[in-house]
Amino acid sequence: SELLARFACGISTVLQTTLGSRLPLVQIPSFEYLVPAMVLSSHLSLGASTDRNGTVVASVCPAPHCAIAGSRTISLREVSGAVLVSGLVQLVLGVSGVCGWAAQRCGPMVLAPSLSIIGLSAYKEAAFFCSTNWGVALLLMLLAVAFSQHLGSCRLPFCAWPQARGSSAEPSVPTLRTFSVLLPFSGVCIVCAILSHLHVPWESVDQAQLSWANSTFHAPWLRIPYAGELGWPLLTARALAVGIAMAIGCSMNSVGCYVLCGRLLRAPRLPSHACNRGLCMEGLGSLLAGLLGTPGGTAASIANACATGLTQAGSRISVQASALACVVLGMSPRLAGLLTHIPLAVHGGVLCITYAVAVGTGISYFQYADIDSGRNIFIVGFTMFMALLVPRWLGAAPAHLATGWVPLDLLFLSLLMVPVFLTGFLSFFMENTVSG
Numbered sequence: 001s002e003l004l005a006r007f008a009c010g011i012s013t014v015l016q017t018t019l020g021s022r023l024p025l026v027q028i029p030s031f032e033y034l035v036p037a038m039v040l041s042s043h044l045s046l047g048a049s050t051d052r053n054g055t056v057v058a059s060v061c062p063a064p065h066c067a068i069a070g071s072r073t074i075s076l077r078e079v080s081g082a083v084l085v086s087g088l089v090q091l092v093l094g095v096s097g098v099c100g101w102a103a104q105r106c107g108p109m110v111l112a113p114s115l116s117i118i119g120l121s122a123y124k125e126a127a128f129f130c131s132t133n134w135g136v137a138l139l140l141m142l143l144a145v146a147f148s149q150h151l152g153s154c155r156l157p158f159c160a161w162p163q164a165r166g167s168s169a170e171p172s173v174p175t176l177r178t179f180s181v182l183l184p185f186s187g188v189c190i191v192c193a194i195l196s197h198l199h200v201p202w203e204s205v206d207q208a209q210l211s212w213a214n215s216t217f218h219a220p221w222l223r224i225p226y227a228g229e230l231g232w233p234l235l236t237a238r239a240l241a242v243g244i245a246m247a248i249g250c251s252m253n254s255v256g257c258y259v260l261c262g263r264l265l266r267a268p269r270l271p272s273h274a275c276n277r278g279l280c281m282e283g284l285g286s287l288l289a290g291l292l293g294t295p296g297g298t299a300a301s302i303a304n305a306c307a308t309g310l311t312q313a314g315s316r317i318s319v320q321a322s323a324l325a326c327v328v329l330g331m332s333p334r335l336a337g338l339l340t341h342i343p344l345a346v347h348g349g350v351l352c353i354t355y356a357v358a359v360g361t362g363i364s365y366f367q368y369a370d371i372d373s374g375r376n377i378f379i380v381g382f383t384m385f386m387a388l389l390v391p392r393w394l395g396a397a398p399a400h401l402a403t404g405w406v407p408l409d410l411l412f413l414s415l416l417m418v419p420v421f422l423t424g425f426l427s428f429f430m431e432n433t434v435s436g
Contacts, residue, residue, distance in 0.1 A: 007330025012285025085243025
C-alpha cells in the first residue's frame with residue numbers, strides 16, 4: 001500500500017502543479033487522513049461491552065470472529081472506500097466554488113489560530129520519532145538552524161547560477177540557505193549509515209529490527225500498480241461518513257497550506273478560482289488513491305511548504321521532479337525499500353524544523369488584527385485551547401460520543417479528533433458571529 005500511495009501522490013503532485021493551484025507543493029497522505037482512517041479501523045476491531053451501570057463502553061473484542069482471516073483486508077478495503085468518497089466530496093467542493101468562497105472570507109483571526117494549530121498538531125508524532133535517538137534529531141535540527149538562520153546570508157563564491165538567458169551570472173548565491181534542509185538531512189543519514197556499518201549502537205533494538213523488517217532486498221525491480229490490486233474499495237455507510245470527514249478536514253488543511261506557502265514565498269494571496277482548482281486536483285488524486293486501494297488520499301504537504309519557506313526555493317520544476325521520483329519509486333519496490341532505512345529520528349528532526357515554521361507563520365498573522373481587543377483575545381485562546389482539549393479527551397474515551405447510529409458517531413469522532421477542523425470551524429464561526 002505504501003508503493004501505491006507513493007505512486008498516487010506523484011500523479012497528484014503533477015496535476016496540482018500544472019492544472020491545480022500551481023504552487024510548488026508536494027502532495028502526501030496527511031494526518032487529516034490518518035486520524036479518520038484509524039477511527040474507522042479501530043471501530044472495526046472493537047466490540048461493545050456493558051459495565052455495571054449499564055453504560056456502553058468500547059473494549060477489545062475477545063471473540064474468535066474478531067480475528068478471522070481476511071478481516072484486515074476488509075478493513076483496508078473499507079478505508080479505501082472512505083478515501084474514494086473523500087475524493088468525490090473534494091471534487092464537489094472544488095467545482096461548486098465553496099472552497100474558494102470560504103477561503104476569501106478567512107481573515108487574520110481565522111488564519112492565525114488555524115495555521116498555529118496545524119503546526120502544533122504534529123508534536124506527538126515528532127516527539128515519538130525523535131525519541132528513538134534524540135542525539136541524531138538534535139544534530140539535524142542544529143545543522144538546519146545554522147544553515148537557514150545563522151548562515152542564511154552566507155554566499156559561497158564557487159556557487160553561481162545564471163539569472164536569465166543571455167544575462168551574466170550572480171557572483172554567488174546563498175547556497176547554505178537554499179540547501180538548509182537537504183544538506184542536514186543527507187549529512188545525518190550518512191553519519192547514521194557509518195555508525196551502523198561500524199556496529200556502533202545508536203538506535204533502539206526494536207526500531208532497528210523494524211527498519212530491517214521493512215527492507216525489500218528480494219522485492220522485484222518493477223511492478224506496475226493497477227486499480228483493484230488490493231481489492232476494490234468497499235462502500236458502506238461507515239465509509240461514507242468517514243470519507244466526508246476526511247474531505248472536510250483535508251480541504252481545510254489544504255487551504256491553510258495554500259495560504260502558508262504563499263505567505264512564506266511572499267506571493268500574493270491565492271485567488272478563489274485557484275483554490276477551487278487545487279481542491280479539484282486533490283480530489284482526483286484521492287480518487288486515484290482510493291481505486292488503487294491505499295488507506296490515505298492526497299493533500300498538500302505542510303512540511304514541504306515550510307521547507308520552501310526555509311530555503312526560499314519555490315520552484316515548480318523541482319517539485320515536478322520530485323513527483324516523477326515518487327512515480328518511479330511507486331513502481332519499483334526494490335528502490336522504495338531504500339527509504340525504509342532512513343532513521344525515524346531523522347524524520348522527527350525534519351518535523352520539528354518544518355512544523356515550527358507553520359506555528360510561527362500563524363503567529364505572524366496577529367499583526368493584521370487588533371490583538372489588544374478582548375474579543376480577539378478570547379477567540380484565539382478559546383479556539384486553540386478547544387482544538388487541543390477535545391481530541392485529547394475523545395482519544396482517551398471515544399465511547400462517550402454515542403448518538404445511537406454508528407456512521408454518525410464515526411463522522412463526529414473523525415471530525416472532532418482533527419485539531420485543524422476544530423480551530424478553523426470555531427474561529428470562522430466566532431469571527432463572523434461575535435460583534436466587535
